[in-house]
Amino acid sequence: MRRRLSIGLTIIFIVFTLRVQSQSGQSQGHGLTISIPEVVMLGLEATSSKSIVLNPESPNTAGLALDFANSHNSDLWINYSSITDGGAGHLRSVTVAVTGPIPKGVDLKVSASHDAGKGKGAVGVPLGQVILSAEAQNIITGIGSCYTGAGVNNGHRLTYSLELKDPDSYAALDYGGSTGLTVIYTLTDSK
Amino acid sequence: MSAKKNMILISLIIGFTFTSIAQPIEISVSGTPTFEPSLIRISEAGNDFTNNTIESSTQSFISISAINFWDRLSKQFGYRVTAYKTDINMHPSLILEIKRGSNRHGHFNKSRIYHGRNWQPVTNTPVYFFSGSAPTYNIPVSYRIRNISVLIPADDFETTVIFTVYEN
Numbered sequence: 001m002r003r004r005l006s007i008g009l010t011i012i013f014i015v016f017t018l019r020v021q022s023q024s025g026q027s028q029g030h031g032l033t034i035s036i037p038e039v040v041m042l043g044l045e046a047t048s049s050k051s052i053v054l055n056p057e058s059p060n061t062a063g064l065a066l067d068f069a070n071s072h073n074s075d076l077w078i079n080y081s082s083i084t085d086g087g088a089g090h091l092r093s094v095t096v097a098v099t100g101p102i103p104k105g106v107d108l109k110v111s112a113s114h115d116a117g118k119g120k121g122a123v124g125v126p127l128g129q130v131i132l133s134a135e136a137q138n139i140i141t142g143i144g145s146c147y148t149g150a151g152v153n154n155g156h157r158l159t160y161s162l163e164l165k166d167p168d169s170y171a172a173l174d175y176g177g178s179t180g181l182t183v184i185y186t187l188t189d190s191k
Numbered sequence: 192m193s194a195k196k197n198m199i200l201i202s203l204i205i206g207f208t209f210t211s212i213a214q215p216i217e218i219s220v221s222g223t224p225t226f227e228p229s230l231i232r233i234s235e236a237g238n239d240f241t242n243n244t245i246e247s248s249t250q251s252f253i254s255i256s257a258i259n260f261w262d263r264l265s266k267q268f269g270y271r272v273t274a275y276k277t278d279i280n281m282h283p284s285l286i287l288e289i290k291r292g293s294n295r296h297g298h299f300n301k302s303r304i305y306h307g308r309n310w311q312p313v314t315n316t317p318v319y320f321f322s323g324s325a326p327t328y329n330i331p332v333s334y335r336i337r338n339i340s341v342l343i344p345a346d347d348f349e350t351t352v353i354f355t356v357y358e359n
Contacts, residue, residue: 025356025357027356028219028353029220029351030220031279031349031351032334032350032351033348034339034347035228035231035346036339036345036346037231037345039345041233041235041236043236043237079236081236081237083341083343086345086346120239145341145342147237147238147239147342150236150238
């Protein structure tokens with residue numbers, strides 16, 4: 001009887017020893033953080049110079065007016081990369097303002113095309129033609145986390161035009177040679 | 192066999208039962224991987240990040256040892272390690288991957304490690320990482336993040352990576 005008990009206990013001992021080999025696992029871990037930074041980058045691109053010249057054509061015949069029909073330029077493209085914090089309503093805009101005196105009697109206008117579709121994400125929506133002034137005005141709004149692609153033919157094409165303010169403003173035109181202006185674009189949080 | 196020997200056997204059985212409940216192999220993880228912010232950069236306005244995949248500049252280290260006295264003595268137990276993550280604040284586009292390095296310190300050259308040398312994703316469900324035998328210390332683990340893009344909102348994304356060791 002004792003011998004059987006001993007054999008039995010020995011078998012149980014072996015079984016439990018083997019059982020040790022098949023227990024559930026033990027775990028340990030650690031934290032890991034990835035920081036995606038806010039990004040606000042804007043650039044202007046052109047095939048050649050970023051300086052453009054707009055000059056109305058002088059009349060060939062006495063009695064005719066200056067011809068503004070060809071006083072426009074579409075050489076510039078606006079590119080941007082943007083990362084917002086993703087919160088509701090946290091969007092950005094591109095504003096435009098000009099420094100320097102705009103000649104009397106004329107309006108300098110600029111419009112942005114729709115995004116060329118070379119990038120990805122929540123690209124902005126153009127607002128249409130803007131009459132430039134010293135005060136910053138929105139030209140593209142609704143920019144979220146996105147990139148437009150870099151270089152010409154990426155992002156939004158800018159079209160400048162110089163127009164007579166109105167027919168009655170012809171008298172305000174003043175010969176003054178060239179007037180140098182600087183147009184400033186800013187990618188900023190929407191107000 | 193005497194009653195005294197039976198008592199010893201019973202004690203051993205109870206002892207081993209508790210040992211079995213207490214799990215025979217333990218895993219410890221040291222070090223925290225860090226990702227250099229300077230690696231997340233944009234070369235030019237209009238572009239996405241230059242690197243959509245970045246690797247951690249520091250590693251973590253896994254050590255495997257036996258709790259079981261006999262296993263510790265023999266140094267011949269086998270084990271397998273799984274990995275998974277629990278997200279605190281993680282963007283679904285980001286893919287976390289891990290791989291182990293080859294350097295480690297074992298006991299009397301008895302330690303062996305298999306698999307885990309190639310990048311593999313860490314998901315929210317445990318997946319096999321590597322296996323081995325005998326106590327092994329300071330197995331380096333590298334981390335990388337894929338799909339980093341300006342399309343992901345700016346934020347500090349946090350997750351916890353958990354390694355579990357099972358005895359084979």
